[in-house]
Amino acid sequence: MNFTGKIIDFKLSVVFASRGGNTHHLINILWCLNKQSFQDFNVYAILDYPVYQKEYESVISTIIAKVSVSSEVISEWNGKRDKKYNIICNYNSKFSSLAWDSASYIRNYWLDLAAWEFINFFDDDIIFNDTYLQDSLNYRESFRKQIWKDFVLTPTLMYRQTGQIQNQWFKRYVFRQSRPQVNFLKNKKHDFIQLYSWNSLLATSSLFKQFRFDEDINFVGEDLDFTYTIHKAWYPILVLADLKVYHMERDKSLLDHAWVGNPVSAYQKWKNRIIFVRKHGNFLQKFIFYTFSLWANNARLIMKILRYAKRNQKRKLISSFLRWNRDWLFNYKKH
Numbered sequence: 001m002n003f004t005g006k007i008i009d010f011k012l013s014v015v016f017a018s019r020g021g022n023t024h025h026l027i028n029i030l031w032c033l034n035k036q037s038f039q040d041f042n043v044y045a046i047l048d049y050p051v052y053q054k055e056y057e058s059v060i061s062t063i064i065a066k067v068s069v070s071s072e073v074i075s076e077w078n079g080k081r082d083k084k085y086n087i088i089c090n091y092n093s094k095f096s097s098l099a100w101d102s103a104s105y106i107r108n109y110w111l112d113l114a115a116w117e118f119i120n121f122f123d124d125d126i127i128f129n130d131t132y133l134q135d136s137l138n139y140r141e142s143f144r145k146q147i148w149k150d151f152v153l154t155p156t157l158m159y160r161q162t163g164q165i166q167n168q169w170f171k172r173y174v175f176r177q178s179r180p181q182v183n184f185l186k187n188k189k190h191d192f193i194q195l196y197s198w199n200s201l202l203a204t205s206s207l208f209k210q211f212r213f214d215e216d217i218n219f220v221g222e223d224l225d226f227t228y229t230i231h232k233a234w235y236p237i238l239v240l241a242d243l244k245v246y247h248m249e250r251d252k253s254l255l256d257h258a259w260v261g262n263p264v265s266a267y268q269k270w271k272n273r274i275i276f277v278r279k280h281g282n283f284l285q286k287f288i289f290y291t292f293s294l295w296a297n298n299a300r301l302i303m304k305i306l307r308y309a310k311r312n313q314k315r316k317l318i319s320s321f322l323r324w325n326r327d328w329l330f331n332y333k334k335h
Contacts, residue, residue, distance in 0.1 A: 012041035012133065013114035013205070016122040017048045017106045023062060025124040028248065030067045030085070032127050038134035041120075044110050047089035048103075056091045063087070088113075104213035104222040111208060119208050121201040126245045128155075128200075135243055136202050143190075143238060151236040152203040152227070154196050155243040156185070166247055169239050170195040173228060175285035176293050178273045180224060189241045194231045198223035200245050207235060214275070220265055221272040228280060255308050255317075267320040 014033060018026040026045065033043060047059070063085070064071060073084035088095075088110075095109050107121075120136065140153050159166040170180035172194045180195050210233070213226050231237055255262075277289050298321060305317045 010040055010042045010116045012038075012118040012120060012137075013044060013116045014041050014120050014122065014133075015044045015046075015110040015114055016124050017046045017103065017110075018124050019048055022124070023059060025248070026059070027063065027066050028127055029122060029124050030063060030069075032130075032132070034067050034069055035130045036133050037131050038137065041133065042083065042116070043085045044113050045085070045087050045124075046095075046106050046110055047087065048106050051089040051091045053091060056087075056089060060087060086113075101218055102215055103219040104215045104217055107213045107222065107226070108215065111212075114205060114208075117205060118202060119205050121198065121208075123199045123247075125248050125250075126199050127161075127248060128245045132243075132245070136200075139240060139243060140202060147236055147238075149236070150204055150207045151238055152196070152201055152207070152230060153243075154193070154202075154237060154239045155200050155245050156239065156241055157197075157199050158244050158246045160248055161246050167197075168241070169193045169197065170224070173224075173276075173280070175277060175281050176288050178277060178289055178293055178297060183239070185239070185241045191239055193237050193239050194228060195224045196227040196237055196239075198227075199247060201227070203235075214279075217272045217275055218268060220268040221276065225272070225276055225279070228276075232280070253308075255305070255313075262317075264320075266317055267323060270321065 016029065030043070030045070033041075047056075051059070060074060063069065063074060069085060074087065095105075111119075118137070120133065136153060136155075143151070143153070154169060156168050157166045158164065165184065168183050168185045168191070170193055171183040171191075173180050183191065183193055185191055207230075211226060211229055213222050217225055227237060274294075277286060281289060302318060302321060305314055305321075309317055
């Protein structure tokens, strides 16, 4: 179903960041949105990389051509929230260059933009079926009658279009290991979880706007911190077996699977673990983390670097671990 008219009021805001200049993912998710049976929504897509006039115009032209939307519903961002598709970047908006290094800054920026009754957060590297938004709202209405309070709704994450479940999110955070415990529903149709890794979150605007993303967590783990904060505020987070999105993620290396990645992501991952524990752990959990888990995990990950990294990567990766220990264990005072 193609949307061609101009609407100045919507029921749902769909928000996501288009990361790193990957227009392939941007086109795919906009294609999915344009085909939805439910069309009472508008979109805020933020380009999280430096964009100038020619690049911006090229992105808009590509969307019009490949997504089959009319120029009436995707045009210059005017700040009035009256367009169906709003493509926002440094060229046509006033957000800071921090956006290029901080997923949390971008998420807070679009959280302020979203103005309608519901917000659905997405990652840009997912696709979903033509009834996804309508199904999500129907499930929410059904469970709202059972839960009797506001809550967050999440889908099952499928690994690409292989039929394989990637995960059904995180039942709880294991402070001893400083990482979340992966959850699978098995024979259950739904369950309540404590953390979610962002691929799709639906709730009322009034719920989401009570919270902010911690901008000290630049990227990697900012979604876990945000959803755990919601959980601690006693709002249920519900994951469903029959509501699905398909994660079209890039191929990952052995270092990615080992929770190391490149030197920049390695630094961020471990820095953000310390912030998470300082913010959310109780006395005993912090004591166990600082006296045992921190050092055991350091040793385990350094062993993985020595095993999996190429020779020219090892020194930089190990250096990043030593640097985050110095910067965030001994000098970081805020939390």
